[in-house]
Amino acid sequence: MTGLTVAARQSLDRPIWIILPLALILIVLAVFLGVADLSPAMVLDVLTGHGSENARLIITDIRIPRIATGILAGIHFAVAGLLLQTITRNPLADPSIMGISQGATLAVTIFLFFAVYWFDSDPHKVYQLPVAWLPAVGLFGGLAAGAVIFLLARRHDLGPLRITLCGIAVGAVLHALAMGLIAGWGSARIEIVLQWLSGSLYARSWEHVLFLLPFTVAGLLVLPFLRRSIDLLRFEAPVALSFGFPYRAQFTVVLMIACGLAASAVGVTGPIIFIGLIVPHLARFIAGSRFNLVLPLTLLLGAVIVTAGDLIGRLAGGAEEIPIGVVSAIGGAPILLALLRRIR
Amino acid sequence: MPLSCSGLSVAYGPRLALNAFDLTLGKGEIRVLIGPNGSGKSTALHALAGLIAPSGGEVSVGGRAVASFSRRDLAKRLSFLPQQPAAPDEMTVEQLVRQGRFAHVGLFRSYSARDVEAVRWALDSTGLTGLAERNLRELSGGERQRAWISAALAQEAEILLLDEPTSFLDIGHQVEVLDLICRLSRERRVTIVMAIHDLNQAMSVCDRISLLDKGERVFDGVPADLAASGLIERIFNVRGRFVTIADTRAPHFDVELARH
Numbered sequence: 136m137t138g139l140t141v142a143a144r145q146s147l148d149r150p151i152w153i154i155l156p157l158a159l160i161l162i163v164l165a166v167f168l169g170v171a172d173l174s175p176a177m178v179l180d181v182l183t184g185h186g187s188e189n190a191r192l193i194i195t196d197i198r199i200p201r202i203a204t205g206i207l208a209g210i211h212f213a214v215a216g217l218l219l220q221t222i223t224r225n226p227l228a229d230p231s232i233m234g235i236s237q238g239a240t241l242a243v244t245i246f247l248f249f250a251v252y253w254f255d256s257d258p259h260k261v262y263q264l265p266v267a268w269l270p271a272v273g274l275f276g277g278l279a280a281g282a283v284i285f286l287l288a289r290r291h292d293l294g295p296l297r298i299t300l301c302g303i304a305v306g307a308v309l310h311a312l313a314m315g316l317i318a319g320w321g322s323a324r325i326e327i328v329l330q331w332l333s334g335s336l337y338a339r340s341w342e343h344v345l346f347l348l349p350f351t352v353a354g355l356l357v358l359p360f361l362r363r364s365i366d367l368l369r370f371e372a373p374v375a376l377s378f379g380f381p382y383r384a385q386f387t388v389v390l391m392i393a394c395g396l397a398a399s400a401v402g403v404t405g406p407i408i409f410i411g412l413i414v415p416h417l418a419r420f421i422a423g424s425r426f427n428l429v430l431p432l433t434l435l436l437g438a439v440i441v442t443a444g445d446l447i448g449r450l451a452g453g454a455e456e457i458p459i460g461v462v463s464a465i466g467g468a469p470i471l472l473a474l475l476r477r478i479r
Numbered sequence: 480m481p482l483s484c485s486g487l488s489v490a491y492g493p494r495l496a497l498n499a500f501d502l503t504l505g506k507g508e509i510r511v512l513i514g515p516n517g518s519g520k521s522t523a524l525h526a527l528a529g530l531i532a533p534s535g536g537e538v539s540v541g542g543r544a545v546a547s548f549s550r551r552d553l554a555k556r557l558s559f560l561p562q563q564p565a566a567p568d569e570m571t572v573e574q575l576v577r578q579g580r581f582a583h584v585g586l587f588r589s590y591s592a593r594d595v596e597a598v599r600w601a602l603d604s605t606g607l608t609g610l611a612e613r614n615l616r617e618l619s620g621g622e623r624q625r626a627w628i629s630a631a632l633a634q635e636a637e638i639l640l641l642d643e644p645t646s647f648l649d650i651g652h653q654v655e656v657l658d659l660i661c662r663l664s665r666e667r668r669v670t671i672v673m674a675i676h677d678l679n680q681a682m683s684v685c686d687r688i689s690l691l692d693k694g695e696r697v698f699d700g701v702p703a704d705l706a707a708s709g710l711i712e713r714i715f716n717v718r719g720r721f722v723t724i725a726d727t728r729a730p731h732f733d734v735e736l737a738r739h
Contacts, residue, residue: 224567363586367578369567373530377561378634379554379582424569424614 151421151428158439165202165446166194170456196340204339204403205445205459206438207347209410211400213437214354216411217418217430218393222368222386223295226475229411230277230397232299233390234306236406238280239273239398241313244328246272248316269331270346270402277398280309285390294372334407334460336445343403350399354392358430364389366426407460409467410441416474440467481506481670482527482557482638486536489522496522498694499536506637507668509660511681514691515715520674521562523691524642527672528559540638554582557638558631562646566615572626573611576601579633601633605659621652628659639663641673645680653677657684678711682729690714702729 167178171193180186181194212230219228230236246268284305288298317328330337364385367375375382397411417440418432441459444466448457480503487500497519504510512520525531527538529545538545540556548556558579566575579601580594602608605625615623624644631639641660645653657680663669675681681688682702690698690705692714698705705711706721711732721730 360587363581363584367581370578371561371565373525373528373559373561374564376530376550377528377554377557377559378578378630379551381550385586419569424571424574426569426574 151432154421154432154435154439158435158442161439161442161446162202162206165442166198168446169193169198169449171197197338200341200344201336201339201445202442203341204343204347205336205441207344207351208336208400208404208407209414209437209439209441210351210434211347211354211396211437212407212410212441213414213418213433214358214430215393215397215400216413217415217433218365218389218396219411220415221365222389222393223299224369224371225295225299226416227412228299229408230393230401231306231406231408232302233394233397234280234284234302234309235277235394235397236401236408237306237309237313238283239277239401240332240406241309241316242272242276242279243269243331244313244316247328248320267342270343270399273331273402273405274398275402277401278394280305281390281394281398285387285394330458331405332460333458334405334463335458336404336441337456337458339403347399347403350395354396355434357392361389361392362427362430365430405458405460407441407463409460409463409471410437413463413467413471413474414440416471420474480504480542482538482540482672484527484536484538487523487526487533487538488535489519489526489531490534495534495694497526497533500526500691500694500696501699502527502672502689504638504670504672506670507664508686509664509671509673509684511685511688512672512674512691513676513678513681513688517693518691519694520691521642522694524559524640524672524674528557528640529553530559551582551585554634554636556636557640558634558636559640560627560631560642560644562642564627566623566627568616570615571611572607572613572615572618572629573598573602575615575626576607576611576630576633579630582634582636597635598633601629604632604663605629619652620648621655624648624652624656625659628656632663637668638670638672641671643674643676645675645677653680660684678715678732679729682706682732706730706732 167175173190173193177186177190178194181191186194216229219230219233220226223232225232250268284298284302287305288294288301291297317325367378367380368382368386368389370378372382400407414437415429415433418429418436422428422432440463444462445459447466448459448462451457483503485501487497488495489497500519500523502510512523514520522531526533529538529548540548540553545553576598577590580590580597583597584590584594599608602611605628607622607625607629610618610622615626618626628641628644644660645656648656660671660673661684664671682705685702687700688698688702688705689696690710697714698708698710706729712718717734719732719734722733724731
């Protein structure tokens with residue numbers, strides 16, 4: 136009895152209110168700090184509508200859209216991870232188990248492979264490669280892979296285990312195809328693919344923000360209506376059905392939302408898959424038994440962790456910045472191990 | 480007639496798990512299904528709950544075909560508790576019991592005073608009011624099973640189907656669960672169908688008993704008639720005899736072990 140009250144109090148004591156001011160401080164830091172050496176006074180000048188042309192370019196056209204892209208992508212990955220972990224009842228689920236990141240990778244690889252011939256006949260002009268198309272291509276690849284896996288699983292039975300195994304198998308095939316394609320061509324395109332694959336926010340602009348925003352808005356508008364579904368999808372199908380819950384239909388809806396969020400983010404930033412794996416666990420840990428907080432916390436922490444990881448990558452790497460995908464994997468692995476030790 | 484089925488058959492591929500099963504229950508009746516492992520008890524319960532589409536026959540709830548109900552409407556009439564249900568991590572007793580109100584609140588409507596009252600009643604009836612805030616993982620097996628029954632009660636259905644609700648519990652907790660089921664039947668007039676393995680518990684708790692073997696119903700009647708039929712020894716392949724303990728109670732099966 137005492138053990139329980141202590142545990143309950145601990146979970147109530149975990150300071151949630153502190154995350155919001157921390158998030159705001161972090162965003163301010165991300166705006167003020169960077170590789171380009173701008174003094175705080177110069178940044179303030181830009182933010183108040185003055186400042187030099189050069190400083191304004193760095194802040195409003197490079198740093199802020201990059202931070203905004205990171206925040207949106209972080210929300211997408213984290214929420215998609217939470218939804219997928221919920222419906223597959225698998226604590227290790229993330230957008231890669233639905234083949235979403237592998238499908239996006241393959242699509243991007245194929246696109247780049249052929250794009251040279253469509254867009255530019257001069258093989259020396261590598262930077263003419265149509266990188267602006269990558270988000271749309273990645274989104275399409277991710278959604279297509281998710282759809283294939285969903286249909287495969289549906290043809291049999293919509294069991295969470297089957298859908299997970301299906302996703303892993305299809306994902307492995309897609310990944311192998313992409314790698315084979317990359318290994319086979321051996322040209323300057325490799326650099327772009329590798330950059331994309333590492334998961335990066337480098338040179339992300341307002342166009343990327345605008346690409347993500349419709350998905351974010353749609354996802355966030357639907358989420359409040361899915362709260363009860365998310366609770367009930369955590370049960371086994373026979374239990375949820377006997378509570379009167381339309382399991383199949385809701386499973387499909389939630390899966391589609393997760394795929395849309397994950398695929399759009401993968402298209403823009405490349406696979407920062409660790410965020411989808413780790414943030415829901417962190418949110419559950421902080422929320423404890425306060426169920427209702429898991430979803431908002433996942434959202435908030437997704438934004439915070441991507442912003443923080445990108446800031447660290449920008450500052451630690453100097454001119455050769457470390458991609459967010461690498462930072463989040465290196466920093467996230469120990470956190471994940473610590474959190475998973477708590478799962479019995 | 481709250482619940483009945485006729486000619487109910489379920490096939491898994493070529494194998495017939497349940498063959499032309501008939502059942503008719505009166506209000507407040509406790510019907511127990513017994514039978515060897517794989518005899519079709521669990522299949523019958525799943526088919527009655529509308530969770531498996533039968534290959535033949537029909538289930539009706541309140542005189543209406545189960546297939547014609549939406550899941551939510553059916554859940555208002557009938558609740559089903561599978562064997563050893565798994566609860567999500569980090570769920571408290573009260574959070575579990577609140578899920579039982581889904582049939583009434585649906586996806587969007589918020590909980591009314593009526594729903595809160597039903598949850599309170601369900602917790603109270605199962606003696607869990609004091610444990611409402613406890614995490615399910617911290618409960619004993621008996622308490623956890625009571626929490627699941629409580630969630631089924633919050634549904635306020637007049638029919639309750641239970642698949643081996645006492646398996647994996649020690650004898651004290653088994654009795655606790657059976658007592659609760661009896662009270663529901665007698666005080667709330669809930670109609671109950673459940674599968675249990677313990678023959679003597681089955682005989683003493685039920686109004687009528689159905690014996691299944693290889694998907695066929697081989698007996699349906701009151702416990703005293705089952706005792707007189709000699710079917711138990713044959714179907715379960717055991718030796719033993721029924722002894723009378725008291726006139727008001729069902730006879731007790733005494734197993735003969737080979738070492739004697």
